[in-house]
Amino acid sequence: MSPTPHRPNLDRLFGEVPAIKYGGDYNPEQWPEELWPTDIELMREAGVNLVSIGIFSWALLEPREGEYDFGWLDRLFAMLHEAGIRISLGTPTASPPAWFFHRYPEARVVTRDGMTLGFGSRGMADPSSAAYRRASASIANALAERYGKHPALAIWHVHNEYGAPVSECYSDESCRAFRIWLQERYGTLDALNAAWGTAFWGQAYGEWEHISAPAESASVVNPAQRLDFARFSSNALLECFIIERDVIRAKSPDVPITTNFMAGTCPSVDLWKWANEVDIVANDHYLIAEDTRAQVGLALSADLTRSIAGGRPWMLMEHSTSAVNWQPRNVAKRPGEMARNALAHLGRGADAIMFFQWRASRSGAEKFHSAMVPHAGTRSRIWSEVCALGSDLGRLAELTGSEVKAEAAILWDWESFWAQDLEWRPSEDVSHRERIDACYDRMWRDKVTVDFAHPEADLTSYRLVVAPASYLLSQAAADNLRRYVEAGGTLVVSYFSAIVDQYDAVHPGGYVAPLRDVLGLTVEEFLPLRAGEKVQLDQPGLTGDVWADAITLEGAEVMTVFEDGPAAGGPAITRNTLGDGKAWYVSTRLTVEDLAVVFNRAYQDAGIDVPADLPEELELVRRSGQGVDYQIAINHGDKPFDLAVGGTDLLSGQDGDSHKVPPGGVRVIRTAGAS
Template sequence: MIRLGCDYNYEQWSADVWREDMALMRTAGIDLVAINVFGWSSVQPRPGVFDFTALDEIVGLLHDNEIKINMGTGTSSPPPWLTHRHPEVLPVTADGTTRFPGGRQAWCPSSPVFRDHALALVDEMARRYGNHPAVDLWHISNELGCHNALCYCENSAAAFREWLARKYETVEKLNEAWGTAFWSQRYSDFAEVGPPRLTLSARNPAQLVDFQRFSSDALLDHYRAEAEVLRRHSAVPVTTNFMVTAHIRNLDYWSWAPEMDVIANDHYLDHRLEDPVAELSFAADLTRGLAKGRPWMLMEQATGAVNWQPYNVAKEPGQLLRNSLTHVARGADALCFFQWRASAQGTEKFHSAIVPHAGTDTDLWREVLELSATVDRLADVAGTTVEADTALIFSWESWWATDTEARPSQDVTYLDQVHHAYRGLRDLGVTTDVVAPGADLSRYRTVVVPCLHMVSDAEAAAITDFVRAGGNAVVTFYSGIVDQDDRVRLGGYPGAFRELLGVVTEEFQPLLPGQEIPLHGGGKATVWTERLRLTTAEPILAYAQSPLKDVPAVTRNSYGAGQAWYVATHLDHADLRTVLRDAVGATAEPGELEVVRRGQFRFVINHGAKPVEHPVTGHELVTGDHVDGSLLVPAGAVRVVRLGEAS
């Protein structure tokens, strides 16, 4: 079955509301509830004093109502007594100032004091609930690193030095990796190294990348410490909620994923983006990549508006169902919401919920009931996998290295380029796996490599070998430029991919904001251009205006049994889509339908304002109708067809 769940912050409500909520949860078909996510100060009100009275009652109520529990360890935010007695656990920002309690995640990931107190709480939780029949999943902390991923305090500085010593072994190797001959930064001892706090100038970019790596590892180490305590007392699966989303970049989830018993993600539409719905699809595909193609769970989404964007836009009628089933189409076997009941107080009081402030006589509640009924009809989809013959390579390390302080153009940002390429594929109806650099590519026909600025020799070889063996690759600008130490690959750009692409770029020529260069045959280049010459490639598009007149902007190179395309400028959506169409061999025309095949099921999602016909035969699960050759999908609707002969 596809599970339907939510966060329940019972500590915000009285006991009479708890009993009302149990009945409403049964009505809504809720079968998995996350509790105790922010429960530390409730279950441990004072040092050494634990009070599980309320939590015990909630566990009992959920169990009596046959609702399973996603049990939080409660360590996501420390109680006031801990930071009052031990202010040294508080995080410090890059400017050297301390961040204080009053929000959430007011703790340093490298603090031994915080770690000791957190693990003591986890031990109490695991002993008490580890074998309870209602507990179905352990939920460590919450959105680790959302606010406190980068801490620059003395505890973090000491831990960073230890991490560097393990990685480089000698300070001479560190100096080589960081290029410390520049600006007289050479170290004579690891004791001289600190975190990259703010300076009067731009900071060492290799140091910045290593600090990102260290910070991701530090929080992963905390996750492992909590998981070890849980597994000592409980056989229940353990996970935490990732934040595969447009505004969180500090954790390298490729290194985290193998540690999870279940891959879980939180996702909220971000209306600061050009196309929030396309980003939802990308995030779902990336989460599936972290799950190695297997089903995953959506730990959090919103029924309507969130509370943390400049403009918190409510969902349109039908959008709750469309968004939710897009996640299912792309591999989710669980749909959970933050939160069950909208808070009356606190920072998130205007965040939407399953039960809004207006109660259950609302369109929102009725949409939740519609979703619940629809999910029940999709039970057979659970456990199936998504089919894709195109991959897109995504790298958190390249994100860190691309968006550094000193770069050729501040308008070139990694995630924007990734989203740009992904949106072109999605518009063409191409279902895409998102994979890590160095992944096995042998099962794909085409691989898209957007802005892979930082790439190791082995990761570059995986792409080159794929093309040599007969695959197609599309590489976009600012790729292959530096190695894993952020060292420029000499001899001309695009560095690691020169031979594969059959081009050499002598010089980057970024464009100023608003500047455009026309292309032969129409279209325009913006943001970025290169002074590029061909070695073995052929030109596909060229600039039509000086100073780059007739210089290739898009090229194609035969390499081994395959072909490699290079997009050396920023194309608009339509032009990039055309390049991707030719490279991928896509036949679908851009439209409002999003079509994804998962196992024997085809999801057809109409994002448009008009009904659309889609050719398919089989049994449609949402309406129960049989389809023989053509399916009419109403405006804003979702249809799910079990493929086969219609009866």
């Protein structure tokens, strides 16, 4: 894998005169060619300047192995180029053609329970399959040879949504690849047996060939083996990307290459390890339609994507104009919601706003998915909003390249999540994602911009670091957090954190041992609560549920005590001083509202100023660049609000010392000369 990122000039994508890229997936092969000129005319009307093509076209481009048909794609390239519309060219390897599986049946995915998956979907090839990797490299090479230097080509889009819908494969070929990966990781069987704790249940291995993928078994499979298989599976997918990327780069070195992540919604891919392998980070995000506060989940995904990108601008490669098609209840977006969604991503660092897809499909699994051109056509509300958004993005071009700076970070570690989600944990009610969402929602309401960070990353730029779910915490990460607090940082740690090491083994010394001096306490025993059980804390109205700890103090100050429940009389919330910093520990589950008790004090410790006069429904984030600030204000409430920020609203052109943000409205206010 690349030790450092290859970063071609992104002017190829954004232009020498920067512009926000706007468009979506275009699948013209689903429509008569006579319709293509109409589509392109409509794209120009809507302000579209970038389209993604070819993503699911393998069967058309290579109808038989080694035989290529580029005629239709040549014509499409020429038409888009003539219209001034730039191209994101996909490699179609997420959907191998029928001939491939007929000829290479061993490349089919085998599930953990031994079922071999059939043809007819997407993302269904074994990533360890030599035949699949060879065929993927071949089609990528053919595309790069033909289009790699085409003047309309702005960016390469490799594959589609790695890890969805299949991330793990238990085929014979995958098992062989897993053994090779283990040999490279551990070197000897003695080292592997020690790391996996195979003395338990008599699982010790004497030969490498005796090791297999952790398929379904009579009871719980060794959790360290499961954790390593998750690591291996993420790595196998990354190897597939790198194979295609390097083939393309050899023929098309000046064009940036990416793939579309699913930050926050695809738990099987460790994107910290992927970030430096792409030239620009791209993400897909779809609202959880039934979530009445879906705007918070959107913001989380955008902040996570920006963090994966190292703070650099990124691309929103897909989102929806209205309803999606795969959720239990696919709630349509209300008037204005599409623009709010798009501009929220923009506010949190996206320099490209793209949709799936351009024209709604009449056939196939996603025919009820919304599109820029819906089934209702160009007289529809959606089409009007698509055109209005394109016009607005044209007014916001100067934001391109500006960045978002955060004072706080939430720790995010896919390996920890994989480990915590395995079987036989103390309570099925403990969810890493629930705690992250709750802490993020609290900070979103408080208008505190958040980055996400790996526990071993450099945290020195953050005043506040929150660890809502660091079940797996390496000693290196613990040392990093200790240095952070000693140097003056403020740390907030939630329950069931710092429990195991990188092998899913309990730390020597017991629970929270690597953070014992940081937190000023030890956890003697977990005291999980029964379903529905609540515990009262000694502040009026403050209750917890799901969890409590039996805590022994080792220097920490008690901030709140359990009044009842299994930990009655013991500490519930503590605060410890270490060096120049503070470390908080919260040993029960608090609601988003009750978390304010902790966070308000933590903000004070961290020196973070939280505006006290802004409504919770107002989303506020800032982008900065070249001595100019842009305040993006989004009103998710039903009442107007006067925002006391002076400058020019780029959407309306209005100047003033304050700006009224109407219900459902957005303001993007340029403030010159800000820091």
